[in-house]
Amino acid sequence: MSEIKQSMTEYAAAHPKLKYSFFGGKGGVGKTVMAGVTALHLAQQGKRTMLASTNPVHSLSGLLDQNVYGKPTAVNGVPNLWAYEIDTKETIERSKQDIKQKIRWFLKFAEISTQADSFVESATMNPAFEESAMFENMVDLMFKNEYDAYVFDTAPTANARRLLGMSKVYSLWVNKMVKSRQEAQSLRELFSFTKKKEADPLMDYLLSFRERISHARELLTDPAQTAFFFVTLPEALPIAVIKRFINWFRDFGIPVGGVVVNMVIQKDQVRPDSPEFVRNRVAMQDSYMQEIWRDFDNVRAIIPLFDNEVRGTAALKMVADHAFPQTVGAR
């Protein structure tokens, strides 16, 4: 029972078109490390790979020991790998300007003579605005389609799920908007003397936005191209968190790639005379490992707890030997 049925390597081999990988899980469980390791593996397979972070609290530069903020940057010493911490502040500023312009159009269209500024403030001063800016950044990068594979180091997963859930909400909302715009348009045409069709930038925007969102959903729900992996530790809370996430994601029709168990103390390092603290922790991990084998049928890798943090590409390569073992997993 307690064995990996399909390893990360085998999953990747079985999904040759895998293009968008995501990592979710409770804070601090190793999502950034696993994103880095997976990107490294894909790059080593010869895929031009982008490791990107949309999280305003970036950690890729720290992981790689190299500044990758603000623009796609070739990772030193790793052919085919680029990393990019996306500047969310700039996007948020840009989206604010964008929204301002759209609100102006709208007020003009509705013949309301009010300053747009107060509307803009209320539209952009909420936390969802930052998330939607992050989502837009991610989608931009995906649509540019300049790489063979993308690995996203997402924000803690509640956000990731909301980000994707939002695409559903977005399209519902946009459909409603388009419908009411169409009604308004036809009323206008009915009452106007000239029959010439007015330009409607807002409608054009909504239509292209709807197109964009539905395309993003298509990509993100395609199990050939997209996989969400969940990282946990052999401990109660991280396990509970990913159980919840996996259910949410299945409800949203987002492909779940599998589970990675991180920071597992290696048994061969522990002897009967090892300190009690270590033996107790191993016993605790053992019992949660049983729960993991019982409740997840998609464990893809077990990563040992190392005696040091994982920093720099040499450390990532060492973790990759465990996450993507070439000999065990290779067909």
Ligand SMILES: Nc1ncnc2c1ncn2[C@@H]1O[C@H](COP(=O)(O)OP(=O)(O)OP(=O)(O)O)[C@@H](O)[C@H]1O
């Ligand atoms: N197997 C491991 N052995 C030892 N240290 C590890 C291991 N995996 C990760 N770490 C270290 O644990 C810390 C947390 O890892 P990481 O930053 O990848 O977690 P995260 O889930 O991305 O955190 P956050 O939720 O803050 O984004 C880092 O210092 C990392 O180097």
Ligand SMILES: [Mg+2]
């Ligand atoms: Mg992280």
